[in-house]
Amino acid sequence: MALEINKLVGGYSQIPVLKDVSFDVQPGELVGLIGLNGAGKSTTLNHVIGLLRPFSGSIKINGLTIQANPEEYKKQIAYVPETPILYDELTLREHIDLTIMAYELDHGEAWQRATKLLKLFRLDNKLDWFPANFSKGMKQKVMICCAFMTKAKLLIIDEPFYGLDPLAVHDLLDLIEQKKKEGVAVLMSTHVLDTAQRYCDRFVLLADGKVQAHGTLDELRAAGDHAGESLDEIYLHLAKGDRDE
Template identity: 85%
Template sequence: MALEIKHLVGGYSQIPVLKDVSLDVQPGELVGLIGLNGAGKSTTINHVIGILRPFSGEISLNGLNIQDSPEEYKKQIAYVPETPILYDELTLREHLELTMTAYGLNHQRAWQRVHQLLKTFRLANKLDWFPANFSKGMKQKVMICCAFMTNAKLLVIDEPFYGLDPLAVHDLLELIEKRKKAGVAVLMSTHVLDTAQKYCDRFVLLANGKVRAHGTLNELRQLGDHSGESLDEIYLHLARDDHHE
């Protein structure tokens, strides 16, 4: 098993945002994390990548517990945040080299992989550009290149489609498919449910800091009278039910 979260209670300061969240992501699987704003998606991701410490519960990746082996745990993860995080004083080339160093990658082999990524995302002629020269979408592509150049066992991708043009969205989804085939586990939060329905293997729907539903599309359809409905329709039904509680 790649990522396993058991009975996670967590959040910011002393206020529990997440209340007994359990989920897993298997190698070679893309799991979609969905929910309304404030449902706990970003809080879950921040716990998975180690920014937040759990109040209680366990998070492990390939048998390594984040609290017992934080460095070894984090070496297995690559993260694409919703809002790109770049250093103003570093060029694209320097961002890539910093990532190689941070992950202990062989620079020659890493550059071979990176050159293909730069070509895919049309950044190959921008290695000496600084972040001030990049659009929001281009910054997002830099983050994608930095994450996908690694040998991470788990990719954590937070709302990746905002700011990306349709061609870049297609290229990102193809990259994810290739990594899945190589046995990489992928956890992705998104509000773009029609795309999630096409590409995700399973879904975890969060509401009010709890797992409201989880499973494949067919399993979600069986939770109520949702036979034949799309993920978008099922999500709206469940979200309205929670809102009215």
């Protein structure tokens, strides 16, 4: 499996936000990480990409841990954050070159992939622009291009739809489908549950730092006697139940 999280306990300082979180993401599938604000989604992603150190438990990507082999572990991941992170002093062209160097990609092949992505998102005529010239949506598209031009085996995508126009959302979903066909594993955190229901293969539902349910939509329905209900309805039942306890 591409990503395996086992009994993860973690958070910030010494406060455990995540409590025995376990799930996996297989090659060629899109798993939706679903939860209300404060449920632990971003904390989970920050542990996977290595920004936080687990209190206990383990995270493996294709059998690698960040503790044993940090460089190879990180090369397995491409990350699209919720808030775009760009270098003010670098042009778009230089961001692409930086990505190529960071992942040690073949320069010519990587630029061929990047050029296709830049054309798709209508950024190919803005290679000499600086981030100050970009709107939030354009910055998000730059992050998507930099992530999808790599050969990473695991894509981590955090709330990707905010700031994107409808055409860009459609293009992003098509790119995810292409990556899945190439055997790439995709973990996507999102509040847009109707889109998640249509495109995700499985779901991990977080509440209060715990995995409340996981599986396909049919499995979630069967586990909670939610026959015929949407993902949105299933999650609301779980979230309200957790809040009322």
